[in-house]
Amino acid sequence: MPLVKLNTPGGLTAPVADWPLLAEDAYVPPTGPVLVPLATWLAGRDTLKDRPDTGVWLAAGDDATALGDDLPAVVAIRFAAFTDGRGYSQARLLRERLGFTGELRAVGDVLVDQARFLTRSGFDAFQVAEGSDLVHFEAALGRFSVVYQAAADRATPVVALRHPSYWSAAE
Amino acid sequence: MYQYDTFDHQLLADRVAEFSDQVDRRLTGALTEDQFRPLRLMNGLYLEMHAYMLRVAIPYGVLSSRQLRGLAAVARTWDKGYGHFTTRQNIQFNWPRLTDVPAILQALADVEMHAIQTSGACIRNVTIDPFAGVAGDEIADPRPWAEIIRQWSTLHPEFTFLPRKFKIAISGAIEDRAAVRFHDIGLRVIRNDAGDLGFRVWVGGGLGRTPRVARELRPFLPAAQILGYLEAALRVYNLHGRRDNKYKARIKILVDEIGIDAYRDQVEAEWHAAGGPALVVPEAEIARVADFFAVPDYVTLPDATVELARWRGADSGFDAWMGTNILTHRAPGYAAVTVSLKPVGGIPGDITADQMDAMADLADRYSLGELRATKEQNLVLPNVRQDQLHALWSALRSLGLETANKGRVTDIISCPGQDYCSLANARSIPMAQEISRRFADRRRLDTLGPITLNVSGCINACGHHHVGNIGLLGVDKRGAEAYQLVLGGDAGEADSSIAQITGRAMTAEEAVDAVEVTAAVYLDRRQDAETFIQTFRRIGVTPFKEAIDAAR
Missing domain, CATH: 3.90.480.20 (Sulfite Reductase Hemoprotein; domain 2)
Structure with missing residues (x-):
C-alpha cells in the first residue's frame, strides 16, 4: 500500500511506495528499503543503523522505549486493528521520551478519521489504501484548530493561549 | 457554572462540522456501517433495538436552565417529546433519525453541549457529587477539577482507542455521593495536614460482570498535578490493559492481574519519566476555571x-x-x-x-x-x-414532579432494559414500575426508611444492581426473562460493598414478591433505628435467603 507524508501543515505529499515489513526471524536482505522487527534491530543494531534505507517496525505489544538512544531514521508502528490504540502511546514515547526526530509511519489498519490524533501523537507518514481519496485525509488533518492538551506535535494547547505569560515563563 | 470561551466554542464547531461530513459520507455510501460505527460512537450515537439512540453529555451533571431548554427543544423537535436521564448524569434521546443528528449536535453546541465521548473506548463524561458546591458537608468543590479534566480528556489524541471505556468520578464531601470506588479512577478532593488541596486516588473499581471495589493508588496527590498523573495512569493502562477479551479489558482486570503495587510502580515510573510533579495545571488556569464556580451571592437569611x-x-x-x-x-x-x-x-x-x-x-x-x-x-x-x-x-x-421518595425504596435506579437496549436479557422498566406501585404507600416508604434499589437488564450492570441495597439483575433463563435478587450493595466510599446473590433467578412476579419478603425480614429483624443496610450487615444474607426460599 502507498505511503503519504505530512508536507506543509495540513497537506500531504503524493503517495510513494512504502517499505516492506520484515517478519520475525526472517532473513535480512543486504540492502533496503526494509523495516525490520524490533528484536532484529536490537540484535543487529551495530550494522543496521548505518543503512539509511533500513528502519524498524513496532508491533502493538512492543516496548517503544527499548529503542533507547541509538535510533533508526525511520520507525513504523503497525496497527493490526484501528481499535488497538497502543500505537498512540508508543508514538508519543518515541517522540517525547526518546526524542526521536526521524520519520514515524502509521501502517496497517489506519483510520483516516483518526488523522489528527495520529499527527498529534507524533506520526508524520501514513499508509493508505491503494487509490484512496486523499481529500478526506487532508480534511481530517485540518479539522481541529483547537487542542486541549500538549502532545507530541507541539501544537499550542488552549491553556497556553489563555495564559500566554505563564507559558512563556515556563518554556 | 463554567462558560465557554472562544476556544471551547471553536472546538465544538469543528466537531459538528466533522460529524456532519461523516454522516454525509455514510448516507452516500462512501462509509460502510462498519467504518461509520466507531465514528458515530465517538459522538454518542448508538444503534439500538428499534432506532438510533443519542447520548448527550451533561458534563459532571451541571446544567443551566438555558441548557435544559435546549434539551427540551431537541426532545420536541427531533425525538418523541421526552428524554431519559441516565445513571451517569447524562441524558439519552431514544428516537433520533440519523439525518437529523448533525442538526441536533448544532443545536446542542448553541447551548454549550455535546455528545463527545459519551460512548466508545475512551475517557467518558466525568461524574461528581450532584451537590457539589452547595452541600453542607463539603471539604472542597470538585467542579473546577471536573471541568479541567473534561477539557484535558476531550479529543485526547492518545486515549481514543483504549482497551475499553474509562470512567472518572470525583467527590469532595464527607459523604461520598459519587460512588468513587466504583469507577476506573475515583478521586476524593481532600486537604492534607498542611492544609494543601489534593486528591486521594482510587483505581480499578467498576461494576459489569466483574464488580470490583477500587483500590487505593495514592493517598495524596497535590491537586495541580492531577493531569500529569492521570496521563501516566492512562498510558500504563493503554499499553498494558488486556485487548484479547472485551470482558477482561477494563482497568480493574489489569489491576487484578498485576496487582495494585505493580500497577502503582508502573504509573509512578511513567509519571516521573514524563516530568512528574513538575507537570502542573497552571495556577492561572485553575483560578480561571474556579472563578466560574465561585460561591454565588446568597441573600443573608435565617433558617426558615x-x-x-x-x-x-x-x-x-x-x-x-x-x-x-x-x-x-x-x-x-x-x-x-x-x-x-x-x-x-x-x-x-x-x-x-x-x-x-x-x-x-x-x-x-x-x-x-x-x-x-x-x-x-x-x-x-x-x-x-x-x-x-x-x-x-x-x-x-x-x-407531577413532587414525589417524596428520594433515597426511599421507590427511588429506583434502572437501565432502559429490553424495551430499548439490544444487550438486555430482560426488561427493567416494567420491573421498576411494578415495585414502585407495590411500595407506593407513604407510610410504608417511611417505615422502610433509606433503601437503594437498582434494576439492571443484563450483566453489564448499567442499573448498578451490584451497589443496590436491593438489586435485581435480568437474566435469560432458557429463553425467558428472569431476575436474580441481590442484597447488601453500597456505593459510598466509606462502606463500599458489592451485593450478594440470594438464590436462583425468578420470574418477574416472584422477584417483586421477593423484594416484599426482603422488606418484611428487615422490619422483623431490625434493632432500634437501624437502616436496611445496617440490619443486613449485622444479620447477613442468610435470613433473607431463607425467607425468600420459604415464600416461593
Missing part, C-alpha cells in the same frame, strides 16, 4: 424554621417531601432540593419536553438558574431559599 414548621404541619404532602427530598445547604436559609423523576409507576429518569421547560423556569425562579442531574436519575435544584420551598413544592405538584 418557623414557616417550614407551619407549612409542614398544615400539609402532609409537603411534610413528606421535606422529610426526604431536602439536603442541608452550606448557606443558612437555603436548601438543596432533589426533584424526583420516579413518580409512582413511572419510568425512572424519564422526563417530557414540557417538564424540562417547566423545570428550567423553576430553576430560574427558585435556584439561580441552575440544575444538576444525578446518578440516581433525578434532578437537583441546588440553591433554593427555604422560605420559597413551599411555593416550589406547589409548582412541582402541578407538574
Whole structure:
C-alpha cells in the first residue's frame, strides 16, 4: 500500500511506495528499503543503523522505549486493528521520551478519521489504501484548530493561549 | 457554572462540522456501517433495538436552565417529546433519525453541549457529587477539577482507542455521593495536614460482570498535578490493559492481574519519566476555571424554621417531601432540593419536553438558574431559599414532579432494559414500575426508611444492581426473562460493598414478591433505628435467603 507524508501543515505529499515489513526471524536482505522487527534491530543494531534505507517496525505489544538512544531514521508502528490504540502511546514515547526526530509511519489498519490524533501523537507518514481519496485525509488533518492538551506535535494547547505569560515563563 | 470561551466554542464547531461530513459520507455510501460505527460512537450515537439512540453529555451533571431548554427543544423537535436521564448524569434521546443528528449536535453546541465521548473506548463524561458546591458537608468543590479534566480528556489524541471505556468520578464531601470506588479512577478532593488541596486516588473499581471495589493508588496527590498523573495512569493502562477479551479489558482486570503495587510502580515510573510533579495545571488556569464556580451571592437569611414548621404541619404532602427530598445547604436559609423523576409507576429518569421547560423556569425562579442531574436519575435544584420551598413544592405538584421518595425504596435506579437496549436479557422498566406501585404507600416508604434499589437488564450492570441495597439483575433463563435478587450493595466510599446473590433467578412476579419478603425480614429483624443496610450487615444474607426460599 502507498505511503503519504505530512508536507506543509495540513497537506500531504503524493503517495510513494512504502517499505516492506520484515517478519520475525526472517532473513535480512543486504540492502533496503526494509523495516525490520524490533528484536532484529536490537540484535543487529551495530550494522543496521548505518543503512539509511533500513528502519524498524513496532508491533502493538512492543516496548517503544527499548529503542533507547541509538535510533533508526525511520520507525513504523503497525496497527493490526484501528481499535488497538497502543500505537498512540508508543508514538508519543518515541517522540517525547526518546526524542526521536526521524520519520514515524502509521501502517496497517489506519483510520483516516483518526488523522489528527495520529499527527498529534507524533506520526508524520501514513499508509493508505491503494487509490484512496486523499481529500478526506487532508480534511481530517485540518479539522481541529483547537487542542486541549500538549502532545507530541507541539501544537499550542488552549491553556497556553489563555495564559500566554505563564507559558512563556515556563518554556 | 463554567462558560465557554472562544476556544471551547471553536472546538465544538469543528466537531459538528466533522460529524456532519461523516454522516454525509455514510448516507452516500462512501462509509460502510462498519467504518461509520466507531465514528458515530465517538459522538454518542448508538444503534439500538428499534432506532438510533443519542447520548448527550451533561458534563459532571451541571446544567443551566438555558441548557435544559435546549434539551427540551431537541426532545420536541427531533425525538418523541421526552428524554431519559441516565445513571451517569447524562441524558439519552431514544428516537433520533440519523439525518437529523448533525442538526441536533448544532443545536446542542448553541447551548454549550455535546455528545463527545459519551460512548466508545475512551475517557467518558466525568461524574461528581450532584451537590457539589452547595452541600453542607463539603471539604472542597470538585467542579473546577471536573471541568479541567473534561477539557484535558476531550479529543485526547492518545486515549481514543483504549482497551475499553474509562470512567472518572470525583467527590469532595464527607459523604461520598459519587460512588468513587466504583469507577476506573475515583478521586476524593481532600486537604492534607498542611492544609494543601489534593486528591486521594482510587483505581480499578467498576461494576459489569466483574464488580470490583477500587483500590487505593495514592493517598495524596497535590491537586495541580492531577493531569500529569492521570496521563501516566492512562498510558500504563493503554499499553498494558488486556485487548484479547472485551470482558477482561477494563482497568480493574489489569489491576487484578498485576496487582495494585505493580500497577502503582508502573504509573509512578511513567509519571516521573514524563516530568512528574513538575507537570502542573497552571495556577492561572485553575483560578480561571474556579472563578466560574465561585460561591454565588446568597441573600443573608435565617433558617426558615418557623414557616417550614407551619407549612409542614398544615400539609402532609409537603411534610413528606421535606422529610426526604431536602439536603442541608452550606448557606443558612437555603436548601438543596432533589426533584424526583420516579413518580409512582413511572419510568425512572424519564422526563417530557414540557417538564424540562417547566423545570428550567423553576430553576430560574427558585435556584439561580441552575440544575444538576444525578446518578440516581433525578434532578437537583441546588440553591433554593427555604422560605420559597413551599411555593416550589406547589409548582412541582402541578407538574407531577413532587414525589417524596428520594433515597426511599421507590427511588429506583434502572437501565432502559429490553424495551430499548439490544444487550438486555430482560426488561427493567416494567420491573421498576411494578415495585414502585407495590411500595407506593407513604407510610410504608417511611417505615422502610433509606433503601437503594437498582434494576439492571443484563450483566453489564448499567442499573448498578451490584451497589443496590436491593438489586435485581435480568437474566435469560432458557429463553425467558428472569431476575436474580441481590442484597447488601453500597456505593459510598466509606462502606463500599458489592451485593450478594440470594438464590436462583425468578420470574418477574416472584422477584417483586421477593423484594416484599426482603422488606418484611428487615422490619422483623431490625434493632432500634437501624437502616436496611445496617440490619443486613449485622444479620447477613442468610435470613433473607431463607425467607425468600420459604415464600416461593
